Amino acid sequence: xxxxxxxxxxxxxxxxxxxxxxxxxxxxxxxxxxxxxxxxxxxxxxxxxxxxxxxxxxxxxxxxxxxxxxxxxxxxxxxxxxxxxxxxxxxxxxxxxxxxxxxxxxxxxxxxxxxxxxxxxxxxxxxxxxxxxxxxxxxxxxxxxxxxxxxxxxxxxxxxxxxxxxxxxxxxxxxxxxxxxxxxxxxxxxxxxxxxxxxxxxxxxxxxxxxxxxxxxxxxxxxxxxxxxxxxxxxxxxxxxxxxxxxxxxxxxxxxxxxxxxxxxxxxxxxxxxxxxxxxxxxxxxxxxxxxxxxxxxxxxxxxxxxxxxxxxxxxxxxxxxxxxxxxxxxxxxxxxxxxxxxxxxxxxxxxxxxxxxxxxxxxxxxxxxxxxxxxxxxxxxxxxxxxxxxxxxxxxxxxxxxxxxxxxxxxxxxxxxxxxxxxxxxxxxxxx
Numbered sequence: 523x524x525x526x527x528x529x530x531x532x533x534x535x536x537x538x539x540x541x542x543x544x545x546x547x548x549x550x551x552x553x554x555x556x557x558x559x560x561x562x563x564x565x566x567x568x569x570x571x572x573x574x575x576x577x578x579x580x581x582x583x584x585x586x587x588x589x590x591x592x593x594x595x596x597x598x599x600x601x602x603x604x605x606x607x608x609x610x611x612x613x614x615x616x617x618x619x620x621x622x623x624x625x626x627x628x629x630x631x632x633x634x635x636x637x638x639x640x641x642x643x644x645x646x647x648x649x650x651x652x653x654x655x656x657x658x659x660x661x662x663x664x665x666x667x668x669x670x671x672x673x674x675x676x677x678x679x680x681x682x683x684x685x686x687x688x689x690x691x692x693x694x695x696x697x698x699x700x701x702x703x704x705x706x707x708x709x710x711x712x713x714x715x716x717x718x719x720x721x722x723x724x725x726x727x728x729x730x731x732x733x734x735x736x737x738x739x740x741x742x743x744x745x746x747x748x749x750x751x752x753x754x755x756x757x758x759x760x761x762x763x764x765x766x767x768x769x770x771x772x773x774x775x776x777x778x779x780x781x782x783x784x785x786x787x788x789x790x791x792x793x794x795x796x797x798x799x800x801x802x803x804x805x806x807x808x809x810x811x812x813x814x815x816x817x818x819x820x821x822x823x824x825x826x827x828x829x830x831x832x833x834x835x836x837x838x839x840x841x842x843x844x845x846x847x848x849x850x851x852x853x854x855x856x857x858x859x860x861x862x863x864x865x866x867x868x869x870x871x872x873x874x875x876x877x878x879x880x881x882x883x884x885x886x887x888x889x890x891x892x893x894x895x896x897x898x899x900x901x902x903x904x905x906x907x908x909x910x911x912x913x914x915x916x917x918x919x920x921x922x923x924x925x926x927x928x929x930x931x932x933x934x935x936x937x938x939x940x941x942x943x944x945x946x947x948x949x950x951x952x953x954x955x
Contacts, residue, residue, distance in 0.1 A: 528831070531823060532931045535755070536563045544886045552886035553936045558698050558726060558864055558927035559890055560752045563812070567756050570815040571808050581805055582781065582798075592807055599814040600797070606817050607747065608734035609764050617770070617800045618810055621761040622725040623650040625748035626692075628800075629721060629763060630654040631776040639689045642680055642718075644672045645902060646697050646704075649895045651723040655692065664693075669854040670700050670903050674708060681716040688718040695727030695747075699894050699903070699925065700853035701864030703727070707742040714741045719766075724749040729929075730832065730862050732825045735764060751813035754820065755930070760809025770796035779803050820930075828930050835937050836863035836928060842941040843867060848948045852903045852923060863928030866894075866903070869944070871952050874922045880951065881924075885943045892922040 532538060541549040554562065574595060579588030581596050600616050609616070619625045627650075634641070634655070641655050644664040655661050662680055665673050672693070681688055691713040696703050706722050713720045727733060728749045735744045746765040751758065775782055775793065779802035784792040793799045820828065840855050848870045853861070869877050878891035893900045897920075898908075904921050906914050914921060926940065 527827075528931075528933055531827075532933075534564055534566070534819065534823075535931050536565050536568060538562050538931055542886050545883065547885075550886055552888065553932075553939060554888045555926040555928065555932070555936075555940065556888045556890050557729075557929035557932075558701075558753070558894075558925065560757050561729065561755045561929055562931075563757055564755050564816055564819045566819055567758075567812045567815045570811055571758070574808065574811050578807070581807055596805065596807060596810060599810045602814050603762060603817065604764070606821075607764055608736050610736070611767075613767060614735060614764055615767040615770055615797045615800075617763045617765070617797045618805060619761050619763060620759055620806070621750040621752065622723060622748050623750075625761050625763045626650050626721075626723060627654045628776050629746060629748065629765070630658055632770070632773050632800075633690065634658045635773075638687070640684050640687045642677065642688055642691045644693055644704075646670070646672050646699075646702070646899050647692075647694055647896065648698050648723065648725065649897070650725075651692055651694060651721075652898070659689075660687075666899065666902055670697070670852065670899070671702055671854070671860075672704055674705060677709060678712050678716075681712060681718070685716055688713075688716060690719050690721055692721035692723065694723045694725075695733070696730065696862050697864070697896075697899070698726045699864070699866055699896050699899055701726070701862035701927075702853070703731070703860045703862065706744065707737050710737060710742045710744060711739075714743075719745040721746040721748070725753055726862065726864075729754040729820070730828065751809060751816060754813070754816050756809075756812035756816035758806075758809040758812040760806050760813045762813070767796060770800055775799050775802070777802050823930065831930070832863040832928055835932055835934055836861070836865070838934060839863075839865060839926065839928075839937045839940070842937065843944070846941070846944055846948060848952055849944065863932075865926045866900075866923045867926075868923050869948060869952070872947075873919075874924050876951075877924045877947065880947050881940075881943060884946065885939060887940055887943060890925040890927070893920060894922075894925060897921070 539551050542552045544550050577588050577591040579592050582593050603616050640660045642662045645666050693704055710720045722744050724747045737743050748763050750761040782799050782802045784794055843849050850868045852866045874891040878889050881887040901921050906921055
C-alpha cells in the first residue's frame, strides 16, 4: 500500500503511535503484532461512545427521551449488523453477547438436548469451539493434515457414517493459530446435504473478510455465526450470535431474568420472541454501539484494501523469516492463498516465552506466545503425539510457539523492524556455531 494511504489508515486508530519506554532506547513507538488476540479501537468508535454517553438511558424500559434514544439506537445497531452480514430478518436474528466464547457456550446450551446427539468439530479449533461441546453431546473430530489444514474431504465420510444422527458441524472460519481459511461454503453444503446445521466460529474471520450468511445457493447458507468485537477494533466487551430465528424461538432461553418475558405468573411464564427472549438483563449498550461503528469504519476502508495490504505484508514477513536460519515456521508457508496474516514460529535453542519477552524488551514488539487456547492443534503442528504429552511437559513445559498476527494498520516498515529484531535475537542470544 502507498505510504500516504497507510498513514491515513493509521490515523483512524487510537494509541497505536503512543510511545512506550524501552530500556536502553528511551521512548519509542511500539509494534502490535498481537491482533489475533485483541485489536486497538477506531477513533470513531470512541467518539460515538462519547456521543451516546450524553444520551444514555435504560433500553426498552422507559419512556424518557434518553431511554428512547438508546432503545432506538440499540435496535438500529441490530438492523445494521444483520444487513452487514446479509442476514434477512425473516430467517435470522442477531443476539448480542459478551464475546465468541460466551456465544458458543450459549449455543451449546440452547441447541443440545440429548447426549446422543452427534456434533462434528475439528482438531483446529480454539478451545471455545471445543470445550463447550464436550460432555453435552457425542463429539466427533475432523483431523488436520501434516500442514495443519482441516481434512474437509473426510467430513462427508463422517456424515455418511452417522447419517441422521449428526445435528451440527461447528468449525472455525479461520484458525487463530495458522490463519488458515476453511471452506465454509463447502462445509455448509455437505452439512445440509445430510440434514445437519453448520455453526461458524467467526472470531478470526470477520476482521479480515466480509462474511455473508447467505451463499450463492441456499444449501451454502451459514446457520449460525459467532464473533467478537474486540478482534474487529471495538474492544468493549461485546459479541454476537447470528442464527436461525425459528430455532431460537422454538427452544427455551439458556439464561433467564428481566426483559425476556411477556408475563410471569405464580407458576410459569410466557417468553417474548427472540432476540429479546435471549438477551436478559440490561444490555451492553456501549459495546453494541462500538461494534457497529467499527463495522462501519471497516466498510469505509474497504475489504479489498484490507485484504490486499494484509496479503502484501504477510508475504514479506514469511519470506523474511524463511531466510533466518534458526527460525522454524509452522504451517504451509509456500501456498498461502488460504491464510490470513497469522504466522507461528519458534527459534531453535530458545523457549517461546523468552522470544516473546525479548521482542518486547528490545523493541516494544507485542506478540503472543504459548498454545493460543488451541492446545490439540498446536501440539499437532509441533508433531507431539497425545500419548507423549506428559513426558514432553515434564522435560520442556507446555508445548507452544510464538505468534505474530497482523491488523489493518500494520506496515512494511514494522515488518522490517520485526525481522531485524529476530535476527538480532538469534545473533545475540543463541550459542555461537
